[in-house]
Amino acid sequence: MNAVTPMKTWKTPILRLFFFALGAIPPLQNDLKNLSFIHFARWVIVRRTQFPVLSETQPREQLKYDYLIFFSNFNGTWNQYIDAFSAVLARGLNVIWRWSEKFPGSRPVTGFKRYITLVQFDTDYYYNAYPRAATNDVKAALRVHDALRDFARSSQQISPAEFDTAWRQLLVRVQPDLGSTGVAPVGT
Protein backbone atom coordinates (compact mmCIF):
# COMPACT_ATOMS: atom_id res chain seq x y z
CA MET A 1 0.00 0.00 0.00
CA ASN A 2 1.22 3.51 -0.86
CA ALA A 3 -0.32 6.80 0.25
CA VAL A 4 0.71 10.42 -0.17
CA THR A 5 -0.73 13.33 1.82
CA PRO A 6 0.01 17.07 1.75
CA MET A 7 1.20 18.86 4.87
CA LYS A 8 1.71 22.54 5.58
CA THR A 9 5.44 23.12 5.84
CA TRP A 10 5.34 24.45 9.40
CA LYS A 11 3.79 21.18 10.58
CA THR A 12 6.46 18.79 9.33
CA PRO A 13 9.00 19.53 12.12
CA ILE A 14 6.33 18.55 14.66
CA LEU A 15 5.74 15.25 12.92
CA ARG A 16 9.48 14.65 12.68
CA LEU A 17 9.70 15.15 16.43
CA PHE A 18 6.97 12.57 16.98
CA PHE A 19 8.72 10.06 14.71
CA PHE A 20 11.98 10.72 16.55
CA ALA A 21 10.25 9.89 19.84
CA LEU A 22 8.68 6.78 18.29
CA GLY A 23 12.12 5.56 17.22
CA ALA A 24 13.84 6.51 20.47
CA ILE A 25 11.25 4.96 22.80
CA PRO A 26 10.62 1.40 21.54
CA PRO A 27 7.62 0.71 23.85
CA LEU A 28 5.70 3.33 21.83
CA GLN A 29 5.85 0.86 18.93
CA ASN A 30 4.17 -1.92 20.94
CA ASP A 31 0.72 -1.52 19.37
CA LEU A 32 2.25 -1.62 15.90
CA LYS A 33 4.27 -4.71 16.82
CA ASN A 34 1.35 -6.42 18.54
CA LEU A 35 -0.80 -6.08 15.43
CA SER A 36 1.77 -8.44 13.95
CA PHE A 37 0.64 -8.29 10.36
CA ILE A 38 3.02 -5.67 9.04
CA HIS A 39 6.39 -6.94 7.82
CA PHE A 40 7.76 -3.49 7.04
CA ALA A 41 6.27 0.00 6.97
CA ARG A 42 7.78 3.42 6.51
CA TRP A 43 6.82 7.07 6.59
CA VAL A 44 8.88 9.42 4.44
CA ILE A 45 8.53 13.19 4.67
CA VAL A 46 9.47 14.79 1.36
CA ARG A 47 10.03 18.51 1.73
CA ARG A 48 8.51 20.62 -1.04
CA THR A 49 12.01 21.50 -2.28
CA GLN A 50 13.39 17.98 -1.91
CA PHE A 51 12.06 16.26 -5.04
CA PRO A 52 15.25 15.15 -6.85
CA VAL A 53 16.47 17.29 -9.75
CA LEU A 54 18.80 15.35 -12.05
CA SER A 55 19.18 17.70 -14.99
CA GLU A 56 19.02 21.39 -15.78
CA THR A 57 16.31 20.73 -18.33
CA GLN A 58 14.11 18.94 -15.80
CA PRO A 59 11.37 21.31 -14.64
CA ARG A 60 11.68 22.14 -10.94
CA GLU A 61 8.74 21.41 -8.70
CA GLN A 62 6.97 24.47 -7.34
CA LEU A 63 4.99 23.20 -4.41
CA LYS A 64 3.35 24.82 -1.43
CA TYR A 65 3.12 21.66 0.64
CA ASP A 66 5.55 19.12 2.03
CA TYR A 67 4.37 15.55 1.46
CA LEU A 68 4.12 12.54 3.74
CA ILE A 69 4.49 9.27 1.83
CA PHE A 70 3.54 6.02 3.55
CA PHE A 71 4.48 2.54 2.35
CA SER A 72 3.29 -0.64 4.03
CA ASN A 73 3.98 -4.34 3.46
CA PHE A 74 1.15 -6.11 5.24
CA ASN A 75 -0.72 -9.44 5.26
CA GLY A 76 -4.35 -9.86 4.43
CA THR A 77 -6.79 -7.65 2.63
CA TRP A 78 -7.01 -3.87 2.42
CA ASN A 79 -10.22 -3.81 4.46
CA GLN A 80 -8.76 -5.99 7.21
CA TYR A 81 -5.74 -3.72 7.33
CA ILE A 82 -7.62 -0.44 7.55
CA ASP A 83 -10.17 -1.85 10.00
CA ALA A 84 -7.41 -3.11 12.30
CA PHE A 85 -5.56 0.19 12.02
CA SER A 86 -8.68 2.08 12.95
CA ALA A 87 -9.64 -0.28 15.78
CA VAL A 88 -6.24 -0.77 17.40
CA LEU A 89 -4.05 2.16 16.41
CA ALA A 90 -6.53 5.02 16.17
CA ARG A 91 -4.64 7.28 18.58
CA GLY A 92 -1.24 6.65 17.01
CA LEU A 93 -2.56 7.15 13.48
CA ASN A 94 -4.22 10.39 14.46
CA VAL A 95 -0.93 11.68 15.87
CA ILE A 96 0.80 10.85 12.56
CA TRP A 97 -1.81 12.02 10.04
CA ARG A 98 -3.48 14.88 11.90
CA TRP A 99 -0.82 17.15 10.36
CA SER A 100 -1.94 16.19 6.85
CA GLU A 101 -4.53 18.35 5.11
CA LYS A 102 -8.14 17.29 5.63
CA PHE A 103 -7.35 14.13 7.56
CA PRO A 104 -10.71 13.20 9.09
CA GLY A 105 -9.36 11.06 11.95
CA SER A 106 -9.13 7.29 11.95
CA ARG A 107 -12.55 6.88 13.60
CA PRO A 108 -15.25 6.48 12.44
CA VAL A 109 -13.75 4.13 9.92
CA THR A 110 -15.96 5.16 6.97
CA GLY A 111 -14.41 8.62 6.66
CA PHE A 112 -10.96 7.18 7.28
CA LYS A 113 -11.38 4.66 4.44
CA ARG A 114 -12.63 7.38 2.11
CA TYR A 115 -9.55 9.45 2.87
CA ILE A 116 -7.14 6.52 2.37
CA THR A 117 -8.87 5.64 -0.91
CA LEU A 118 -8.35 9.21 -2.08
CA VAL A 119 -4.68 9.50 -1.18
CA GLN A 120 -3.35 6.05 -2.06
CA PHE A 121 -1.69 5.13 -5.33
CA ASP A 122 -1.21 1.70 -6.86
CA THR A 123 1.92 -0.42 -6.95
CA ASP A 124 3.15 -1.36 -10.44
CA TYR A 125 5.53 -4.11 -9.34
CA TYR A 126 5.76 -5.94 -6.02
CA TYR A 127 8.19 -8.58 -4.79
CA ASN A 128 8.16 -10.60 -1.59
CA ALA A 129 10.94 -13.11 -0.79
CA TYR A 130 8.55 -15.28 1.23
CA PRO A 131 5.11 -14.55 -0.25
CA ARG A 132 3.32 -17.44 1.44
CA ALA A 133 4.34 -16.45 4.95
CA ALA A 134 2.54 -13.85 7.01
CA THR A 135 4.49 -11.89 9.63
CA ASN A 136 3.25 -14.27 12.31
CA ASP A 137 4.39 -17.25 10.21
CA VAL A 138 7.91 -15.84 10.00
CA LYS A 139 8.03 -15.22 13.74
CA ALA A 140 6.61 -18.70 14.48
CA ALA A 141 9.08 -20.35 12.10
CA LEU A 142 12.00 -18.60 13.79
CA ARG A 143 10.80 -19.87 17.19
CA VAL A 144 10.47 -23.42 15.82
CA HIS A 145 13.93 -23.22 14.30
CA ASP A 146 15.41 -22.11 17.63
CA ALA A 147 13.55 -24.83 19.52
CA LEU A 148 14.67 -27.53 17.09
CA ARG A 149 18.28 -26.36 17.24
CA ASP A 150 18.21 -26.48 21.08
CA PHE A 151 16.60 -29.91 21.02
CA ALA A 152 19.05 -31.30 18.45
CA ARG A 153 21.95 -30.11 20.60
CA SER A 154 20.61 -31.46 23.89
CA SER A 155 19.33 -34.80 22.58
CA GLN A 156 22.50 -36.07 20.93
CA GLN A 157 23.70 -38.48 23.60
CA ILE A 158 20.52 -39.52 25.41
CA SER A 159 18.78 -42.88 25.66
CA PRO A 160 15.57 -43.63 23.70
CA ALA A 161 13.51 -43.33 26.90
CA GLU A 162 15.01 -39.91 27.69
CA PHE A 163 14.52 -38.93 24.05
CA ASP A 164 10.85 -39.85 24.26
CA THR A 165 10.34 -37.53 27.27
CA ALA A 166 12.34 -34.68 25.71
CA TRP A 167 10.50 -35.11 22.39
CA ARG A 168 7.13 -34.65 24.10
CA GLN A 169 8.45 -31.51 25.78
CA LEU A 170 9.57 -30.25 22.38
CA LEU A 171 6.11 -30.89 20.94
CA VAL A 172 4.49 -28.91 23.73
CA ARG A 173 6.93 -26.06 23.08
CA VAL A 174 6.46 -25.87 19.31
CA GLN A 175 2.84 -26.91 18.80
CA PRO A 176 1.43 -23.34 18.74
CA ASP A 177 3.93 -22.48 16.00
CA LEU A 178 3.38 -25.30 13.51
CA GLY A 179 0.65 -23.78 11.36
CA SER A 180 1.22 -24.20 7.65
CA THR A 181 1.87 -21.32 5.27
CA GLY A 182 0.14 -20.77 1.96
CA VAL A 183 -1.68 -18.44 -0.36
CA ALA A 184 -3.72 -15.83 1.48
CA PRO A 185 -7.50 -16.10 1.24
CA VAL A 186 -9.14 -13.86 -1.33
CA GLY A 187 -10.68 -10.90 0.46
CA THR A 188 -13.90 -9.10 -0.23
Place this chain on the structure above:
Amino acid sequence: MSNTNGQIYGLTILSPIVQDHVLDISHAIELRQYLATLPQDHTSPFSILDSTHMARLVVMDDVVYVGAPACEEHLKSRYLVFETNFDGDLDTYLSRMAAEIGDVVDSVWKHCVGYPGVTDTGAFIAYMKRCQIDTTFFFADVNDHTVKENLKALQVQSALAHFIAHHQGLPPAELQRAFGQLLCSLDKAPLPPPGGLPSEKTPAEDRPHE
Protein backbone atom coordinates in the same frame (compact mmCIF):
# COMPACT_ATOMS: atom_id res chain seq x y z
CA MET B 1 16.73 9.92 9.81
CA SER B 2 16.20 6.21 10.13
CA ASN B 3 16.99 4.32 6.98
CA THR B 4 17.81 1.27 9.08
CA ASN B 5 15.97 -0.78 11.66
CA GLY B 6 18.10 -3.51 13.25
CA GLN B 7 19.95 -5.14 10.37
CA ILE B 8 17.37 -4.15 7.75
CA TYR B 9 17.93 -1.18 5.43
CA GLY B 10 14.89 0.65 4.07
CA LEU B 11 15.76 2.42 0.83
CA THR B 12 13.42 4.96 -0.76
CA ILE B 13 14.28 6.28 -4.24
CA LEU B 14 12.41 8.92 -6.25
CA SER B 15 13.73 9.09 -9.81
CA PRO B 16 12.18 11.70 -12.12
CA ILE B 17 10.87 10.14 -15.32
CA VAL B 18 11.89 11.61 -18.67
CA GLN B 19 9.22 13.72 -20.38
CA ASP B 20 9.34 13.65 -24.17
CA HIS B 21 6.25 15.11 -25.79
CA VAL B 22 7.28 13.88 -29.24
CA LEU B 23 7.00 10.20 -28.36
CA ASP B 24 3.88 8.19 -29.26
CA ILE B 25 4.10 6.28 -25.99
CA SER B 26 5.37 8.18 -22.97
CA HIS B 27 8.24 6.89 -20.87
CA ALA B 28 5.90 6.49 -17.91
CA ILE B 29 3.55 4.22 -19.88
CA GLU B 30 6.40 2.24 -21.39
CA LEU B 31 7.88 1.79 -17.93
CA ARG B 32 4.56 0.59 -16.53
CA GLN B 33 4.22 -1.86 -19.40
CA TYR B 34 7.69 -3.23 -18.70
CA LEU B 35 7.05 -3.55 -14.94
CA ALA B 36 3.90 -5.54 -15.70
CA THR B 37 6.02 -8.17 -17.45
CA LEU B 38 8.49 -8.69 -14.61
CA PRO B 39 8.03 -12.00 -12.77
CA GLN B 40 7.24 -11.85 -9.04
CA ASP B 41 8.23 -15.37 -8.00
CA HIS B 42 11.63 -17.09 -7.78
CA THR B 43 12.40 -15.94 -11.32
CA SER B 44 12.16 -12.28 -10.22
CA PRO B 45 15.34 -10.21 -10.52
CA PHE B 46 15.00 -9.52 -6.80
CA SER B 47 15.27 -13.25 -6.16
CA ILE B 48 18.77 -13.00 -7.66
CA LEU B 49 19.38 -10.03 -5.39
CA ASP B 50 18.74 -12.41 -2.54
CA SER B 51 19.19 -10.00 0.35
CA THR B 52 15.86 -8.37 -0.65
CA HIS B 53 12.98 -9.08 1.74
CA MET B 54 10.38 -6.99 -0.09
CA ALA B 55 10.54 -4.41 -2.86
CA ARG B 56 8.21 -2.35 -4.99
CA LEU B 57 8.41 -0.16 -8.06
CA VAL B 58 5.72 2.44 -8.57
CA VAL B 59 5.12 5.15 -11.12
CA MET B 60 3.90 8.13 -9.12
CA ASP B 61 1.88 10.28 -11.52
CA ASP B 62 1.13 13.19 -9.25
CA VAL B 63 0.46 14.27 -5.71
CA VAL B 64 -3.11 14.19 -4.46
CA TYR B 65 -5.56 17.05 -4.09
CA VAL B 66 -7.60 16.33 -0.99
CA GLY B 67 -10.23 19.02 -1.61
CA ALA B 68 -10.97 22.58 -0.42
CA PRO B 69 -9.80 24.42 1.60
CA ALA B 70 -6.48 22.73 0.72
CA CYS B 71 -4.61 24.18 -2.28
CA GLU B 72 -4.59 22.20 -5.47
CA GLU B 73 -1.11 21.65 -6.85
CA HIS B 74 0.56 19.23 -9.23
CA LEU B 75 3.96 17.73 -9.88
CA LYS B 76 5.80 18.85 -12.99
CA SER B 77 7.39 15.40 -13.41
CA ARG B 78 6.29 11.85 -12.83
CA TYR B 79 8.55 9.88 -10.50
CA LEU B 80 9.61 6.27 -10.35
CA VAL B 81 9.40 5.22 -6.70
CA PHE B 82 11.64 2.33 -5.65
CA GLU B 83 11.01 1.09 -2.13
CA THR B 84 13.05 -1.86 -0.92
CA ASN B 85 13.80 -3.59 2.38
CA PHE B 86 17.06 -5.54 2.43
CA ASP B 87 19.86 -6.98 4.57
CA GLY B 88 23.18 -5.20 4.87
CA ASP B 89 24.47 -1.84 3.73
CA LEU B 90 23.41 0.43 0.90
CA ASP B 91 26.61 0.46 -1.17
CA THR B 92 26.81 -3.33 -1.30
CA TYR B 93 23.16 -3.57 -2.34
CA LEU B 94 23.50 -0.96 -5.09
CA SER B 95 26.72 -2.57 -6.34
CA ARG B 96 24.92 -5.90 -6.54
CA MET B 97 22.05 -4.28 -8.42
CA ALA B 98 24.50 -3.01 -11.01
CA ALA B 99 26.47 -6.25 -11.24
CA GLU B 100 23.78 -8.93 -10.96
CA ILE B 101 20.58 -7.49 -12.41
CA GLY B 102 22.05 -4.72 -14.52
CA ASP B 103 19.90 -5.51 -17.57
CA VAL B 104 16.69 -5.12 -15.54
CA VAL B 105 17.99 -1.96 -13.86
CA ASP B 106 18.79 -0.56 -17.33
CA SER B 107 15.33 -1.47 -18.62
CA VAL B 108 13.67 0.32 -15.71
CA TRP B 109 15.84 3.37 -15.11
CA LYS B 110 16.54 4.15 -18.78
CA HIS B 111 13.21 6.00 -18.57
CA CYS B 112 14.56 8.27 -15.84
CA VAL B 113 16.30 11.64 -16.06
CA GLY B 114 20.09 11.57 -15.71
CA TYR B 115 20.41 7.78 -15.46
CA PRO B 116 24.06 6.96 -16.18
CA GLY B 117 23.69 3.19 -16.77
CA VAL B 118 25.34 0.45 -14.72
CA THR B 119 28.64 0.09 -16.57
CA ASP B 120 30.26 2.58 -14.22
CA THR B 121 29.18 1.25 -10.82
CA GLY B 122 30.40 4.36 -9.00
CA ALA B 123 28.31 6.62 -11.24
CA PHE B 124 25.28 4.38 -10.77
CA ILE B 125 25.62 4.44 -6.97
CA ALA B 126 26.07 8.22 -6.99
CA TYR B 127 22.95 8.58 -9.18
CA MET B 128 20.84 6.41 -6.87
CA LYS B 129 22.01 8.34 -3.83
CA ARG B 130 21.04 11.62 -5.48
CA CYS B 131 17.54 10.17 -5.89
CA GLN B 132 17.38 8.81 -2.34
CA ILE B 133 14.97 10.32 0.16
CA ASP B 134 15.80 9.53 3.77
CA THR B 135 13.16 7.55 5.60
CA THR B 136 11.64 9.51 8.47
CA PHE B 137 10.43 6.46 10.40
CA PHE B 138 11.09 2.86 9.44
CA PHE B 139 9.27 -0.06 11.07
CA ALA B 140 10.47 -3.65 10.69
CA ASP B 141 8.64 -6.26 12.73
CA VAL B 142 11.43 -8.86 12.33
CA ASN B 143 14.62 -6.83 12.14
CA ASP B 144 17.27 -9.27 13.31
CA HIS B 145 17.12 -12.05 10.71
CA THR B 146 18.26 -12.16 7.09
CA VAL B 147 16.17 -13.37 4.16
CA LYS B 148 18.14 -16.62 4.18
CA GLU B 149 17.52 -17.16 7.89
CA ASN B 150 13.78 -16.56 7.45
CA LEU B 151 13.60 -18.95 4.49
CA LYS B 152 15.54 -21.60 6.41
CA ALA B 153 13.27 -21.21 9.43
CA LEU B 154 10.16 -21.57 7.25
CA GLN B 155 11.66 -24.69 5.67
CA VAL B 156 12.44 -26.19 9.09
CA GLN B 157 8.94 -25.37 10.39
CA SER B 158 7.32 -27.06 7.42
CA ALA B 159 9.60 -30.13 7.61
CA LEU B 160 9.07 -30.55 11.35
CA ALA B 161 5.28 -30.30 11.03
CA HIS B 162 5.39 -32.90 8.27
CA PHE B 163 7.67 -35.14 10.35
CA ILE B 164 5.44 -34.97 13.43
CA ALA B 165 2.32 -35.75 11.42
CA HIS B 166 3.92 -38.83 9.84
CA HIS B 167 5.78 -40.26 12.85
CA GLN B 168 3.16 -40.34 15.55
CA GLY B 169 3.11 -43.40 17.81
CA LEU B 170 6.56 -44.74 16.81
CA PRO B 171 8.60 -46.56 19.48
CA PRO B 172 11.16 -44.15 21.04
CA ALA B 173 14.23 -45.81 19.51
CA GLU B 174 12.73 -45.69 16.03
CA LEU B 175 11.58 -42.13 16.52
CA GLN B 176 15.07 -41.11 17.66
CA ARG B 177 16.62 -42.72 14.57
CA ALA B 178 14.10 -41.06 12.26
CA PHE B 179 14.71 -37.70 13.93
CA GLY B 180 18.44 -38.07 13.25
CA GLN B 181 17.61 -38.62 9.58
CA LEU B 182 15.40 -35.51 9.59
CA LEU B 183 18.27 -33.41 10.92
CA CYS B 184 20.62 -34.82 8.25
CA SER B 185 18.16 -34.10 5.46
CA LEU B 186 17.56 -30.56 6.76
CA ASP B 187 21.31 -29.93 6.84
CA LYS B 188 21.65 -31.03 3.22
CA ALA B 189 18.46 -29.46 1.89
CA PRO B 190 19.01 -26.45 -0.38
CA LEU B 191 17.27 -23.26 0.70
CA PRO B 192 13.87 -22.63 -0.88
CA PRO B 193 14.25 -20.00 -3.59
CA PRO B 194 13.43 -16.43 -2.51
CA GLY B 195 10.22 -15.24 -4.12
CA GLY B 196 8.50 -18.63 -3.86
CA LEU B 197 7.41 -21.09 -6.46
CA PRO B 198 4.29 -20.50 -8.56
CA SER B 199 1.37 -21.93 -6.59
CA GLU B 200 0.58 -24.75 -9.00
CA LYS B 201 4.13 -26.06 -8.70
CA THR B 202 4.38 -26.09 -4.91
CA PRO B 203 5.38 -29.63 -3.92
CA ALA B 204 2.83 -31.45 -1.76
CA GLU B 205 5.42 -32.02 0.99
CA ASP B 206 5.63 -28.27 1.47
CA ARG B 207 1.91 -28.15 2.17
CA PRO B 208 1.59 -30.71 4.97
CA HIS B 209 -1.70 -29.48 6.34
CA GLU B 210 -3.58 -28.77 3.12
